[in-house]
Amino acid sequence: MTRPTFSIVLEADHPRCDRFLANTFSDFSRTQWEATIKEGVIRLNGEVMTKTSTSLVMGDHLEGFEPHAPQDLGHVEPQDLPLTILYEDDSILVINKEPDRVVHPGPGHPDGTILNAFLGHIHAQACPMPAASSAEDIDDEDMEQPLLGLVHRLDRFTSGCLCLTKTREAQLSLQQQFKQRTVKKFYLALVRLNKRMPHVQQWLVDQPIARDRRYRLRMTVQAGGRPSQTRFTLIKSSNGVGLMLCELLTGRTHQIRAHLAHANMPLLGDPLYAGPSEWKNDQRDQTLIPHPMLHAWSLGIVHPKDQRPLTFWAELHPGFISIMAQLGLTPDPDFLTKGPEAR
Template structure:
């Protein structure tokens, strides 16, 4: 499946002296500079009727630029009729509330049955958008809100917002231990040096910042609201484990489960039975990539985390403790 693209424009005084790829990215902001560079190299760009193939070429005022190309289908996965909990949808974007136990993107061990497969079924044209419009991911067993771009221009704008840290993503989590105050974890995250499937705090990792505040204290656990400033793989899970408050149920980062001192047998059973990280993307705020309207969505905390919270409250109350 292909989509033909025809673009026309004129360089103005603001473009004088710019590189061609830089000027075109400014003239056609719906498309990324890397994509425009590819179009230049493949001969899809003409200036005043003549083909140009050098991205570094300088532009001058009043030149007429034309781009004629096609967007090839970017996705090779197959569509699958998988139900999506769609919170919002228009012709440019959709926002979904992801359940637990659903992988976002195909990979080793999960070649289908993913959100990407579901998107291809729900919106076939999304095959023309890189990664089927997926702008950011949630881990397999993390629940909550994700935004997906249905067109290349929408994706370009959303990715730019993410990179500029203009999209607000808030999470609810339940962690081991009782925190006394909120705070910020500012620690680089990179691939774990020994464990291939793990991430870790490491000096050579990428800058990563997580802000958190206390939502509710329990006898030996804490419910948190967290906000991502960056979006690294497993960021919240790694950062909270780094400060010695790993997420309840986290199969990778909580370490060997230890019995909660003084907890009833029922409470111990609840904790042992919580088999995923207690993490939910509860709030999403962004500027609509086409209308520029500021939009926000909320996703209710899922039932398993609600029941865990109720059990922790009961455990706290049984021991005559209030927070």
């Protein structure tokens, strides 16, 4: 099997190469990237780079091989790990996922994931884990044979509502709801605004998405991709950045990130999609943004057993609230209490 390669041009300065790669290509851990750099298979502006702490500047060109991925992840073991539970019964468990927490095992993250914690919480036995080579290529609408409990996923740095199922019947029911696009999904995002769209308050992006032909871990808008729709509403803006409400009408991998990048409004802290990792206001006060600022705020489903309509809300995590405040994007109190469908 050919080892995958990557090539990326930096949109901003970054103090360390290993951290930049781990944040940009979050399927792999910083430790894996450190080992790959030391292999001598990564080039910076055409020169082999072996120092993991090398600093990077805007315009630098990084290219080379991705870290080695394991062929088989074996079994997912139950672990006693904390979960922030929003709702639970004998069919489903809904949690408020923290940022920087991986949903299921994969390259660089063999355990310590949400799925490990879920199995520990319900006192389940270890379950087989398929090879990870194609796991991230599956959209939520196409999870025909998902892992025990999983019916949808959130990216590593995305926080908020995540629903897991305790029975096969519940899993099949939720799968159908995602496939039929009856699940209501609203996200909050902090973005860099597009100066060419200063007065646009709401719009629909109806553009197909496919995997980037050059950067394997990134999705882009391109002809022949899978139909994808996201509705965006600008809630508040300040100094060139904005708080955006995003309604997912389909469920593609990286859909919000790809559609925002297509509109030249990338998520703050998302270097994979050219989102800045720091921001300065008019007074030149600097705000550091450690990861993509995306929160799965609300999830609406039909209960798989008794058919009750259920809507769950996930409070924003402290880090998101802090950065939102530093950027002058804290919304009116009524907005967070009334919910997205009141807009």
